[in-house]
Amino acid sequence: MFSSKEMPSPSSLFSAYASMTASIMLFRSMANDIIPYPIRNYLVTSLGYLFKPRSRLLTLVMEESNGMVRNQVYDASEVYLCTKISPDTERLKVSKTPREKNLTIRLEKGEKIFDLFEGVELKWRFVCAEAEKGNNPNDQVVARAEKRSFELSFDKKYKGLVLGSYVPFVLERAKAIRDQQRILKMYTLSTQGYMGMMWDSINLEHPATFETLAMDPKLKNDVMEDLDRFVKRKGFYKKVGKAWKRGYLLYGPPGTGKSSLVAAMANHLKFDVYDLQLVNIMGDYDLRRLLLSTGNRSILVIEDIDCSIDLPDRRHAPDGRKQPEHHVQLTLSGLLNFIDGLWSSCGDERIIVFTTNHKDRLDPALLRPGRMDMHIHMSYCNPQGFKLLASNYLGIHGYHHLFGEIEGLLQDTEVSPAQVAEELMKSEDPDIALGGLVKLLKRKKLEGDGPVDKDGKTVGIREVKRQKVETKGKPVRMSRRKVNRRRNI
Numbered sequence: 001m002f003s004s005k006e007m008p009s010p011s012s013l014f015s016a017y018a019s020m021t022a023s024i025m026l027f028r029s030m031a032n033d034i035i036p037y038p039i040r041n042y043l044v045t046s047l048g049y050l051f052k053p054r055s056r057l058l059t060l061v062m063e064e065s066n067g068m069v070r071n072q073v074y075d076a077s078e079v080y081l082c083t084k085i086s087p088d089t090e091r092l093k094v095s096k097t098p099r100e101k102n103l104t105i106r107l108e109k110g111e112k113i114f115d116l117f118e119g120v121e122l123k124w125r126f127v128c129a130e131a132e133k134g135n136n137p138n139d140q141v142v143a144r145a146e147k148r149s150f151e152l153s154f155d156k157k158y159k160g161l162v163l164g165s166y167v168p169f170v171l172e173r174a175k176a177i178r179d180q181q182r183i184l185k186m187y188t189l190s191t192q193g194y195m196g197m198m199w200d201s202i203n204l205e206h207p208a209t210f211e212t213l214a215m216d217p218k219l220k221n222d223v224m225e226d227l228d229r230f231v232k233r234k235g236f237y238k239k240v241g242k243a244w245k246r247g248y249l250l251y252g253p254p255g256t257g258k259s260s261l262v263a264a265m266a267n268h269l270k271f272d273v274y275d276l277q278l279v280n281i282m283g284d285y286d287l288r289r290l291l292l293s294t295g296n297r298s299i300l301v302i303e304d305i306d307c308s309i310d311l312p313d314r315r316h317a318p319d320g321r322k323q324p325e326h327h328v329q330l331t332l333s334g335l336l337n338f339i340d341g342l343w344s345s346c347g348d349e350r351i352i353v354f355t356t357n358h359k360d361r362l363d364p365a366l367l368r369p370g371r372m373d374m375h376i377h378m379s380y381c382n383p384q385g386f387k388l389l390a391s392n393y394l395g396i397h398g399y400h401h402l403f404g405e406i407e408g409l410l411q412d413t414e415v416s417p418a419q420v421a422e423e424l425m426k427s428e429d430p431d432i433a434l435g436g437l438v439k440l441l442k443r444k445k446l447e448g449d450g451p452v453d454k455d456g457k458t459v460g461i462r463e464v465k466r467q468k469v470e471t472k473g474k475p476v477r478m479s480r481r482k483v484n485r486r487r488n489i
C-alpha cells in the first residue's frame, strides 16, 4: 500500500482503520444473521478452549486414609520415597528408637522429590493439611489432626504408564524394602485420630522368633509349616472360594509364650500386628470400622479373650454394678460375625489370633470347628524348652553339671518359661543363674506351685484347680503386670 520510503499520512491511516472496522461490523452482523446462536456459542467456546493456556501436568493425590481404610499407596509411597531422597531435599524427619538398627527417614511437610521411570519425569510432593474438626459417631468432638497426602505430578500423556506400571512398581518396591528392613508395625488403638478411635502404629521390635521360642518342637514345626503353607496358597484359596484368612487360638497358663508366639509369627511372615483391645471399643460400629481399616499381610490379635469379652454379661460388673452404657453394644456375635463375614470378604493374607489363659471359659461359639483353624496349646517349661532357654540366655549349648537336677525337677514342677527366663537373666554366671533356678524349682515343688490366691498367698495346684472350678464362668480381671506386658508385646 505504501512505499517503504514514504510514511502514510494520518488521514489515510484513519480512513484505512475506519474501512476495516466497518468491514468487521458488517461481517459480525452477517454472521449473527446467518449462523444460529447455539452454533455460534459452540464455536466461541471451542475456539476459547483451543487457545486457552492449559497445564500439561496431571497430579495424583494419595491421601493417608481412604475414608475409614488406610491407603496402601500412601504407605508404600512413604517407604519408597525414603530411597529417593536427593541432595536437593531441604528438610527431613529423622528418628530412631533404641532397638532400631537404622535411622528412619521421612519427608517433611512440603518437601519435593524427583523420580525418573522409563524416561518419564515424576515429581512427588508431601502435603500436610490440618484436618477439620469433626464429630465421631458417638458425638464426641475429637482433637484436630493432620491430614497427610502425597501428590505425584507428571505429563498427562504418561497417565497410562504411571497408573499401569509406575504405581504398581512403587507398591512392589515398598514391599521389598519393608521385607528387607523388617520394619514391621505394631498397631494399637488411640483416640487421637480425627475420626475417633483409630490405629496408631509404632515399629514392632519384639525380638521373639521361632528359634528363641521354647515350645514343643513338633508343635513349633507344625505352626511354622501351617503359616508357610498359608502364605503360599493364594491361588488355592481363590480356587476353592475361601477367604485368604487363617485363625489361631493360643491357650495356656500365663508366661508360657502366647504373646511371644504372636511376635514370632509376625517376624516369621513379616506381617504387621494389630492389637485389638476390646475394652477400648465402644460397640459393633467401632469394631467394624477398626477392622475394616486394618491392612493386608497382618495379624489381628485379640488377647485374653476370656477377660476382655465377658459377654453377654458385659452390662454388669462381677459385683452386680452397672457398667458404662457404651460397652453394652459390643457383642460376641458382633465380633464373630465380623470375622466370618465382612472381614473375610475384604483384604488378603489376614491372620487372626485369640489368646486366652482359660480355654475352658470361652464361649462355645468361638471354639466351634471351623471358627479357628488351629488351637495351639502353650504349656509349662519342659526339659527340652529349658535347654533352649539356657542356650539363648546363658550361651550353654552342651552340658552343665546342674542340667540333670533341673531336668529332674522340671518333670514334676509346673513352671512357666517366663519364670525360668527370669531366673536365667539374674546372672551371667551359669553356676549362679542355674543355681537360682534349682532353688526356685525346689521351692515350687515343696509349695506345690501355683499362682497367688486372692489374699496374695501362694496356693498349691490342687487349691488352684478347686478355685478354677468355683470361679468358672466368672469374668476375670487382668493383673497390672499383665496389662503392662501386653502394652509391650
Ligand SMILES: Nc1ncnc2c1ncn2[C@@H]1O[C@H](COP(=O)(O)OP(=O)(O)OP(=O)(O)O)[C@@H](O)[C@H]1O
Residues within 6 Å of the ligand: 212, 213, 214, 215, 252, 253, 254, 255, 256, 257, 258, 259, 260, 261, 356, 357, 378, 416, 417, 418, 419, 421, 482, 485
Ligand atoms: N515359650 C517361651 N519361650 C521363650 N521365652 C518365653 C516363653 N514363654 C515366655 N517367655 C518369656 O517370658 C516373657 C513373657 O511371655 P509372654 O508374654 O509371651 O507370655 P504369655 O503366655 O503371653 O503370658 P500371658 O498369658 O500372661 O499373656 C516373654 O517376653 C519371654 O521373654
Ligand SMILES: [Mg+2]
Residues within 6 Å of the ligand: 258, 259, 260, 303, 355
Ligand atoms: Mg500374653
